[in-house]
Amino acid sequence: MAPRYPIIIGAGPAGLTAALELTRRGVTPRIYEASDTVGGLARTPSDGDWRIDPGGHRFFTRSEEISDLWRSLLPADQWVAVPRSSAMLVDGHLVRYPLIGRDLIRQMGIRSGARGLSSLAWSRVRRRVRLTDRLDNFRDWGVEEFGRYWYQMFFDGYVRKTWLTEPRELSSDWALQRIKPIGWRRRAERAFLEQDVFRYPRRGPGQLWEAVAAQLAQAGVVTAVNSPVETLHYDGQTWTAGLAGAQTVIGDAVFSSMPLGQLVGALDPQPPKYIRSVAASLKHRSLITVAVALSKAYDIPYNWVYTPAPGVHAGRVQNYRRWSEGLTPDGWNGTFLGFEYFIGPGGALWDAGDEHLTALVTEDLRTLGLNPATIEKVMVVRSKYAYPIHDPTRDRGVVRLRDYLRAHYPSLHPMGRNGMHRYDNQDHAMLSALHSVGRYFGELVTDPWHVNTERAYHEMGLKP
Numbered sequence: 001m002a003p004r005y006p007i008i009i010g011a012g013p014a015g016l017t018a019a020l021e022l023t024r025r026g027v028t029p030r031i032y033e034a035s036d037t038v039g040g041l042a043r044t045p046s047d048g049d050w051r052i053d054p055g056g057h058r059f060f061t062r063s064e065e066i067s068d069l070w071r072s073l074l075p076a077d078q079w080v081a082v083p084r085s086s087a088m089l090v091d092g093h094l095v096r097y098p099l100i101g102r103d104l105i106r107q108m109g110i111r112s113g114a115r116g117l118s119s120l121a122w123s124r125v126r127r128r129v130r131l132t133d134r135l136d137n138f139r140d141w142g143v144e145e146f147g148r149y150w151y152q153m154f155f156d157g158y159v160r161k162t163w164l165t166e167p168r169e170l171s172s173d174w175a176l177q178r179i180k181p182i183g184w185r186r187r188a189e190r191a192f193l194e195q196d197v198f199r200y201p202r203r204g205p206g207q208l209w210e211a212v213a214a215q216l217a218q219a220g221v222v223t224a225v226n227s228p229v230e231t232l233h234y235d236g237q238t239w240t241a242g243l244a245g246a247q248t249v250i251g252d253a254v255f256s257s258m259p260l261g262q263l264v265g266a267l268d269p270q271p272p273k274y275i276r277s278v279a280a281s282l283k284h285r286s287l288i289t290v291a292v293a294l295s296k297a298y299d300i301p302y303n304w305v306y307t308p309a310p311g312v313h314a315g316r317v318q319n320y321r322r323w324s325e326g327l328t329p330d331g332w333n334g335t336f337l338g339f340e341y342f343i344g345p346g347g348a349l350w351d352a353g354d355e356h357l358t359a360l361v362t363e364d365l366r367t368l369g370l371n372p373a374t375i376e377k378v379m380v381v382r383s384k385y386a387y388p389i390h391d392p393t394r395d396r397g398v399v400r401l402r403d404y405l406r407a408h409y410p411s412l413h414p415m416g417r418n419g420m421h422r423y424d425n426q427d428h429a430m431l432s433a434l435h436s437v438g439r440y441f442g443e444l445v446t447d448p449w450h451v452n453t454e455r456a457y458h459e460m461g462l463k464p
């Protein structure tokens with residue numbers, strides 16, 4: 001049998017999972033990672049005993065295979081069970097999310113509740129007389145589902161701030177996957193309190209990926225960090241990856257989790273112009289997480305607080321101690337928050353220095369009624385390729401790229417969130433990696449491109 005020596009691009013969940021699976025099947029890949037750390041978007045940057053989860057990573061999956069794999073990668077005492085609890089901060093009230101009817105009426109005041117209810121009743125009347133089956137944009141869907149008043153209050157500003165788009169430009173499919181209707185019965189309340197518990201590595205998601213990298217190193221798999229793959233030459237049989245400093249490595253196959261557009265741009269010989277222009281049209285939203293440790297202990301009984309109000313710059317705030325006490329130094333008793341700032345392609349905030357970001361977070365703390373004088377520490381984490389931007393035109397473009405790559409490069413396996421340019425969670429990224437390895441061995445397993453294509457993937461949470 002010809003020697004096998006696959007190249008893996010990226011040491012995020014997809015790349016490391018592909019490496020685990022290849023190793024399990026007796027093949028030793030080499031991993032090249034552009035950044036200085038493993039874990040990709042699910043890394044956990046640290047500063048001393050402070051650890052930051054840049055995105056708030058729930059370990060939740062419907063796949064038993066992935067669930068078992070997670071369990072096998074960290075000892076049981078390194079997992080914590082975290083009840084999911086999120087809220088939306090509106091008019092100074094922390095309102096539980098998913099929305100519960102009783103809160104909207106009691107917590108927001110009788111007058112506001114009455115306006116919300118009458119607006120909802122009106123939207124229901126309109127639904128009855130509507131002739132079309134479904135509404136295809138987010139705004140119209142939201143107004144009909146929540147009534148104009150509550151839609152404006154909770155969702156309009158949220159979408160503008162986090163998705164950086166006009167709500168009419170966003171498809172209602174997006175909402176169907178992520179937004180729960182208002183719960184009106186006590187059952188909804190009980191569900192909020194009891195149902196949604198997820199797993200989480202005690203010291204953040206990166207703990208798991210650091211453990212995987214260590215396990216791979218023991219098996220002889222080298223993960224080269226600070227090693228961006230810049231070019232990929234294919235001679236019809238063998239791949240030659242060009243790294244910085246004119247260094248090259250050869251491989252019989254490439255598993256790529258680098259952004260799909262950049263992958264196409266790196267190919268040599270170059271694909272035709274129309275393919276390159278589709279690739280160049282793929283864009284991302286970026287995320288800057290500013291973590292602040294406050295010496296004062298505030299009682300915020302939620303993991304996430306969404307902040308749709310235009311007066312707050314951040315779109316969402318993580319409450320890290322609700323995720324795990326392992327993210328803060330032992331015995332520390334303050335409040336550790338992660339403010340998330342969402343940035344569109346070319347957005348000026350991406351270039352802001354730490355000083356500017358500290359000023360921004362200070363302003364947000366003040367607006368939220370938290371005392372900035374109690375700041376002990378500020379840490380900034382930047383994720384440039386946080387969210388692949390979707391729209392029907394781009395989605396069609398991704399299909400064209402997939403078909404082109406498949407026809408011309410059978411040993412090239414794009415996988416994972418940015419690798420396939422879609423909104424994958426870790427479990428999807430991992431499944432696409434496992435299926436890609438299956439294909440590498442010539443098995444007729446599920447098509448990696450078919451992972452995460454169910455239309456109604458209700459996740460409970462309002463994910464940006």
Ligand SMILES: Cc1cc2nc3c(=O)[nH]c(=O)nc-3n(C[C@H](O)[C@H](O)[C@H](O)COP(=O)(O)OP(=O)(O)OC[C@H]3O[C@@H](n4cnc5c(N)ncnc54)[C@H](O)[C@@H]3O)c2cc1C
Binds near residue numbers: 011032054055416419
């Ligand atoms: C804010 C936020 C919240 C999230 N919440 C959740 C959650 O609750 N639960 C969940 O399961 N998932 C969540 N996710 C998604 C999760 O982070 C991703 O699904 C997962 O990290 C994707 O893994 P990946 O390996 O495909 O990509 P990535 O994590 O992006 O890893 C790709 C790696 O490739 C490297 N790379 C890029 N280009 C090159 C190159 N040219 N050469 C070498 N290396 C390169 C990158 O540096 C990176 O390390 C969240 C994501 C975000 C942004």
